[in-house]
Each structure stands twice: as C-alpha cells, then as structure tokens.
Amino acid sequence: MEEIRTDVLVVGGGPAGLSAAAEAASAGADVLIAEGDLHLGGQLVKQSHKFFGSKDEFAGTRGFEIARLLRDEIAQCGDHVKIMLNTTVSGYYPDEKLVTAMVGEEEYVHISPKKIVLASGAQERLIPFPNNDLPGVYGAGAVQTLMNVYGVTPGKRVLMIGAGNIGLIVSYQLLQAGVEVAAILEAMPRIGGYWVHAAKVRRLGVPILLRHSISRAIGGDVVTGAMVCELDEKFAPVGEPQKVDCDTICLAVGLTPSNELLWQAGCKMKYVPFLCGHVPFRDKNMRTSNSDIWMAGDVCGIEEASAAMIEGRIAGMSAAASLGFKVSSENFEGCHARLHNLRAGEVGEKIRIGVSGVTVDGWEANV
Amino acid sequence: MDLIERHPILDFSHGEKVSFSFDGRDMEGFEGEPIAMALHANGVRIYRKTPEMRRPRGFFCAIGKCSSCFMVVDGVPNVRTCVTPLKSGMKVETQNGRGRVNLFAEEAS
Numbered sequence: 046m047e048e049i050r051t052d053v054l055v056v057g058g059g060p061a062g063l064s065a066a067a068e069a070a071s072a073g074a075d076v077l078i079a080e081g082d083l084h085l086g087g088q089l090v091k092q093s094h095k096f097f098g099s100k101d102e103f104a105g106t107r108g109f110e111i112a113r114l115l116r117d118e119i120a121q122c123g124d125h126v127k128i129m130l131n132t133t134v135s136g137y138y139p140d141e142k143l144v145t146a147m148v149g150e151e152e153y154v155h156i157s158p159k160k161i162v163l164a165s166g167a168q169e170r171l172i173p174f175p176n177n178d179l180p181g182v183y184g185a186g187a188v189q190t191l192m193n194v195y196g197v198t199p200g201k202r203v204l205m206i207g208a209g210n211i212g213l214i215v216s217y218q219l220l221q222a223g224v225e226v227a228a229i230l231e232a233m234p235r236i237g238g239y240w241v242h243a244a245k246v247r248r249l250g251v252p253i254l255l256r257h258s259i260s261r262a263i264g265g266d267v268v269t270g271a272m273v274c275e276l277d278e279k280f281a282p283v284g285e286p287q288k289v290d291c292d293t294i295c296l297a298v299g300l301t302p303s304n305e306l307l308w309q310a311g312c313k314m315k316y317v318p319f320l321c322g323h324v325p326f327r328d329k330n331m332r333t334s335n336s337d338i339w340m341a342g343d344v345c346g347i348e349e350a351s352a353a354m355i356e357g358r359i360a361g362m363s364a365a366a367s368l369g370f371k372v373s374s375e376n377f378e379g380c381h382a383r384l385h386n387l388r389a390g391e392v393g394e395k396i397r398i399g400v401s402g403v404t405v406d407g408w409e410a411n412v
Numbered sequence: 413m414d415l416i417e418r419h420p421i422l423d424f425s426h427g428e429k430v431s432f433s434f435d436g437r438d439m440e441g442f443e444g445e446p447i448a449m450a451l452h453a454n455g456v457r458i459y460r461k462t463p464e465m466r467r468p469r470g471f472f473c474a475i476g477k478c479s480s481c482f483m484v485v486d487g488v489p490n491v492r493t494c495v496t497p498l499k500s501g502m503k504v505e506t507q508n509g510r511g512r513v514n515l516f517a518e519e520a521s
Contacts, residue, residue, distance in 0.1 A: 180470025187474035
C-alpha cells in the first residue's frame with residue numbers, strides 16, 4: 046500500500062485547516078491537506094451571508110468569498126502544500142503514528158506524518174421525534190449545501206426547527222432561493238440567534254413560534270407534513286398539536302464536534318456543554334495531550350468560523366515550530382490577541398467559560 | 413432537472429451535463445457534482461431501504477458523515493453519494509438492506 050510522508054498532515058480543508066496549512070507551509074514545512082469533500086473551504090463555501098465582527102476577521106465579507114481568499118493563500122504556498130480531495134481520514138494508530146485514509150469509496154492509503162493538525166469540524170445534531178428518519182428531514186447544513194453550492198432547492202415548503210443563527214440564516218436563504226418557509230419553531234422562550242437575522246425573516250412574513258416543537262413528521266415514504274406542539278416551562282407538550290403542511294423539515298438544532306480521531310489518538314477529553322460535546326484539553330497553542338497532535342476549529346468546540354481561522358493559524362505555526370521551523374513570536378502574540386478580542390463581550394461568554402475549563406498551562410511531557 | 417435559475421447573491425456555474433441511470437431510468441446531472449445532488453434535482457428522494465425495518469432513507473447531512481445516502485453505484489454498495497462525484501454513464505441504484513459485494517468478480521479482475 047502506498048505510504049505518503051509529510052511534515053504536517055492537516056485533517057480537514059475548512060477554515061481552520063486551510064489557515065493551519067497556510068501558516069505551517071509559509072514557515073517552511075511540507076503540508077498535506079486531506080479533505081473529505083470534493084472541494085476546499087469546508088462549510089464556508091455554502092455561506093452566502095456576510096460575516097459579523099471585526100474587519101480583521103473578514104467582517105462584511107460573505108462566507109464563500111472567505112473560502113476563495115483562503116484557497117488563494119494556499120495556492121501561493123506552491124509546492125509546500127499538497128491537497129488530497131475526496132479523502133476521508135479514517136484511522137490513527139498511535140504506536141506507529143500512522144494515519145489511514147480512504148480516497149473515494151474503495152481506495153485506501155497510509156499517511157505517515159511527523160505532526161498532525163486535526164481540523165475535522167463538526168456534524169449536525171438530530172432531535173428525537175417519530176419519523177425523524179423519513180426522506181425530507183434534512184440537516185440545516187445539508188440544505189445549505191444543496192441549495193447554495195449546487196443550486197438545487199430542498200423542496201417547496203420547509204418547516205424550520207430552531208431559531209438560533211443557523212435556523213434564521215438558512216430560513217432567509219431559503220426565501221432567497223424561492224422556497225416557502227412555513228414557520229420557524231423554537232423550544233426556548235426566546236430567539237437564540239442575532240435579532241438582525243430574526244428581523245429579516247419576520248419582515249418577510251415568516252412566523253417564529255417560540256416554546257414550540259415538532260411532535261412528529263408525517264408521511265409514508267417521504268415527508269408530507271409535521272405535527273407541531275406548544276411546550277410548557279418544563280418543555281412538556283400542552284394543548285392539541287397542529288398540522289403543518291411541508292415537504293421538508295429542516296433541523297437547525299446545533300452541531301457537535303467530529304472528534305473520533307481525537308479519541309483514537311488517546312487525547313485527554315472532557316465533556317463541555319458550552320462547547321457542545323466532548324472536546325480535548327489543549328495548551329494555548331492548540332496542542333492536545335498527544336504531543337504530535339494539534340487541533341483547530343469546531344472539533345475543539347463549536348464556535349464561529351472566524352475563531353476557527355485564528356485557531357488554525359496558531360495550530361499551524363505551533364506544529365511547524367515544533368519541527369524546528371522559524372515562526373515569529375509576534376505572529377503568535379498577534380493571533381492570541383485576535384482570539385481574545387473575538388471572544389470578548391457578552392456573546393463570547395459561554396465560549397470563554399468552556400475553553401478555560403479545558404485549557405492547560407502546558408504539557409509536562411512536551412516541555 | 414429542477415434547478416435554481418435566478419438568485420440575488422449566487423451565480424451557479426455547473427460543469428458538463430452528462431447522462432446516468434437511476435434504477436434503470438435515464439437521468440441528467442452535472443459531471444463532478446455529487447450523485448446525491450443530481451438525484452435530488454431529478455426529484456428522487458428515497459436513496460435506500462434500511463436492512464431491518466425496511467425504512468426509506470434519503471439525503472441528510474450532505475458532508476459524508478451520516479450514512480443516510482448510501483447507494484449502489486456501478487455495483488459497489490454503501491457509496492456515500494453526497495461526496496461521490498457523478499460521471500457520465502454511471503449506474504446508480506437504490507440500496508436494499510446492507511448491499512452485497514461480489515467477491516468473485518473482484519478476484520476474477
């Protein structure tokens with residue numbers, strides 16, 4: 046079997062992985078990016094909305110345009126970065142420090158990296174209700190991929206579950222694609238996302254039903270509707286459920302880190318609700334308890350792409366530095382300051398608490 | 413194919429249009445785009461039936477992580493159609509149950 050050698054293997058070519066690869070390569074390391082999908086950019090490629098926050102982190106730029114900027118940066122690294130698309134890293138063998146990956150559906154390769162940056166992202170959560178497996182019940186990210194990347198509408202009339210930022214933004218994007226949104230349901234008594242996103246869909250006449258949830262999907266072979274119920278303070282259904290006609294039920298109920306490789310690598314992990322799942326302990330340079338493995342982005346806790354990109358830069362620089370490549374301390378400090386600013390304020394509070402519970406001063410074995 | 417033709421923000425640049433078959437029916441899709449997207453654009457919603465309960469399954473995560481869209485492609489079962497690029501002449505079939513690998517054909521080739 047073919048064995049591929051590289052200084053740094055970056056698992057995942059999304060915002061975190063591309064940023065890590067760009068930094069490691071510009072420090073002089075040879076980098077291989079293994080990306081499971083057919084293109085680089087991760088979930089940025091389907092984000093047609095403009096980013097918020099500070100100008101340093103691409104505020105005002107649309108997600109798919111940020112993906113283009115990152116790809117341009119990678120292209121400038123020339124031969125230092127190799128890219129394998131449609132390549133899913135499936136295993137890590139700590140004794141041999143060997144990685145196995147699947148290219149397409151039938152071909153396997155071995156990768157033998159000196160260091161690894163895991164930027165494998167996240168996957169969508171599902172909520173339990175009868176018939177939640179029927180075709181027509183789709184993840185919100187999947188709806189964005191179908192519609193914003195490939196130009197295919199998910200259906201004619203969508204019921205959105207979840208009024209966080211993803212539920213609100215995807216509802217607006219559905220309307221932009223000419224799809225009707227029957228309603229947005231939210232189990233909590235308040236809208237979870239930014240008011241500006243909620244205001245946009247309300248202005249277009251989409252009802253946002255707080256304290257409501259789906260009690261079942263209706264349909265034989267595919268979704269034809271849903272039963273919707275009101276919830277009391279303890280999230281128990283009250284009153285008679287109402288029928289809503291729809292051919293698509295879109296779940297925007299959160300993400301959880303895709304952390305399988307971190308478990309395989311024996312990284313020290315902890316369940317952190319504010320970071321949406323099991324996440325690894327890390328030092329301030331994103332190194333895990335396994336001294337060969339760094340991580341960045343949603344795999345170390347669900348957060349915004351802007352944070353993922355800075356974490357990626359820190360991880361990429363730190364992995365390259367561990368191999369003896371020169372990285373300026375100014376760059377490190379700059380990135381740490383940007384990350385600090387991004388998480389400052391009310392919006393970043395949960396992230397700050399979550400991250401502080403899994404951050405260590407340093408790893409003894411590495412010093 | 414049912415495609416978004418006008419969009420306020422996005423321009424869709426599709427690749428070459430190619431023919432493929434789904435359960436013996438001729439369909440069109442764009443080369444290099446995932447099989448699952450081409451099927452969805454052609455109105456196909458059921459991609460497989462589960463092994464035990466025979467429940468229909470279709471598109472779900474679209475990023476190769478959930479296994480909902482497994483199908484038989486050119487005789488190979490359990491293909492993640494959401495991240496497998498469409499090629500001209502592909503034979504795509506609904507997967508019933510676990511799917512079967514023809515080991516004898518493999519040895520002969």
